[in-house]
Amino acid sequence: MRSQTPHWTESSTQKFAYRIASDFVEQVREAMKAKGWSQNKFAKKLKLTPGRVSQILNNPGNLTLETMAAWARELGVKVTVTLYDDGDRGNRRGPVNAEVFRLCWERAGRPFDMWDIKRLPQVAATSDAVHPFPFHFWGFDKYRGRHAEIASNVKPETTDRTLTVDNLVRTGGEAYGRSNTVYV
Amino acid sequence: MPIVCSVTLKTWKGHPTRAVGFLAHSDVSFVNVSEVFNRLGEDVRDYFRTSFDYFLEDLTLTKYPHRYHGWKKTVERGIYQHCFVFKCPPHRLYGFLCHPKGMEDGRFYACALVLHAEKLKWLTDKEELKRVNKMREDAEVLKAIRWPWKEDKKK
Numbered sequence: 594m595r596s597q598t599p600h601w602t603e604s605s606t607q608k609f610a611y612r613i614a615s616d617f618v619e620q621v622r623e624a625m626k627a628k629g630w631s632q633n634k635f636a637k638k639l640k641l642t643p644g645r646v647s648q649i650l651n652n653p654g655n656l657t658l659e660t661m662a663a664w665a666r667e668l669g670v671k672v673t674v675t676l677y678d679d680g681d682r683g684n685r686r687g688p689v690n691a692e693v694f695r696l697c698w699e700r701a702g703r704p705f706d707m708w709d710i711k712r713l714p715q716v717a718a719t720s721d722a723v724h725p726f727p728f729h730f731w732g733f734d735k736y737r738g739r740h741a742e743i744a745s746n747v748k749p750e751t752t753d754r755t756l757t758v759d760n761l762v763r764t765g766g767e768a769y770g771r772s773n774t775v776y777v
Numbered sequence: 778m779p780i781v782c783s784v785t786l787k788t789w790k791g792h793p794t795r796a797v798g799f800l801a802h803s804d805v806s807f808v809n810v811s812e813v814f815n816r817l818g819e820d821v822r823d824y825f826r827t828s829f830d831y832f833l834e835d836l837t838l839t840k841y842p843h844r845y846h847g848w849k850k851t852v853e854r855g856i857y858q859h860c861f862v863f864k865c866p867p868h869r870l871y872g873f874l875c876h877p878k879g880m881e882d883g884r885f886y887a888c889a890l891v892l893h894a895e896k897l898k899w900l901t902d903k904e905e906l907k908r909v910n911k912m913r914e915d916a917e918v919l920k921a922i923r924w925p926w927k928e929d930k931k932k
Binding site: 598600601608611612615619622651652654685686687690 | 789790791820823824826827830831834841843865
């Protein structure tokens with residue numbers, strides 16, 4: 594019989610938020626490494642002290658969505674937040690690492706929208722298999738113009754700049770189950 | 778007969794390939810990981826807990842060298858190759874890698890953490906690693922490491 598002990602992130606919303614914020618800062622570290630940036634250089638670009646950047650990297654518990662977005666854009670990448678249901682209602686295993694989402698998205702050919710998803714084989718959605726073909730070579734760029742047109746007509750529903758990962762987990766967690774971040 | 782040595786799992790027991798546990802040994806004073814861990818600040822503990830999660834997920838154990846690492850075979854003729862450390866400066870949790878399920882499941886391995894130390898110099902204190910190695914060969918310890926999964930089998 595398997596142990597039913599819940600994961601340590603189940604003890605409070607703050608702990609769950611800490612863990613997913615940790616996933617984010619680990620991805621930031623990777624992106625910095627890929628660019629050959631030191632923490633000092635990154636801090637200079639963000640107009641923060643190296644000490645502050647180091648503090649957040651080592652203790653990301655209070656990371657806000659705004660900070661996450663600023664860091665992602667400074668690194669030339671994007672960030673998203675997503676809800677998912679992994680069937681682990683009691684949270685015995687903890688959150689799925691954001692890297693898992695990023696790698697799956699990349700392996701699926703980096704789909705940009707529902708039009709791209711529609712062209713993906715159904716197998717990706719119904720099993721563990723990930724399609725090996727690079728869909729971005731199949732001419733998805735022809736939709737880019739339409740994306741811009743749609744995006745220009747969309748008005749943001751909220752301008753709540755105080756929204757934190759912690760709040761998001763609390764509200765989203767109650768409504769749907771789980772939340773996580775992915776940078777793309 | 779009183780239990781001399783035990784292992785407390787700190788990660789999900791159902792994981793198919795990995796586990797992290799804290800060793801407790803009533804006869805050896807330097808085995809202090811459980812005791813010290815509970816005294817650490819909440820932030821430090823969460824940092825370590827996150828590192829334990831990553832240890833479970835990391836295929837090669839090389840993805841997060843700032844959080845944990847082992848020692849190569851080429852270092853000191855390989856005498857520390859089974860040693861492993863989790864880091865959260867200046868705190869260190871030293872332990873060793875082992876196969877608690879033995880021959881039955883050779884791909885399953887665990888990190889049994891033995892002692893806490895504060896590292897203020899760049900170089901590792903070899904004394905800590907020697908202590909870890911000593912525990913790795915202890916018969917009581919080997920028995921204790923197998924215990925959590927043996928209990929499952931009985932059920």
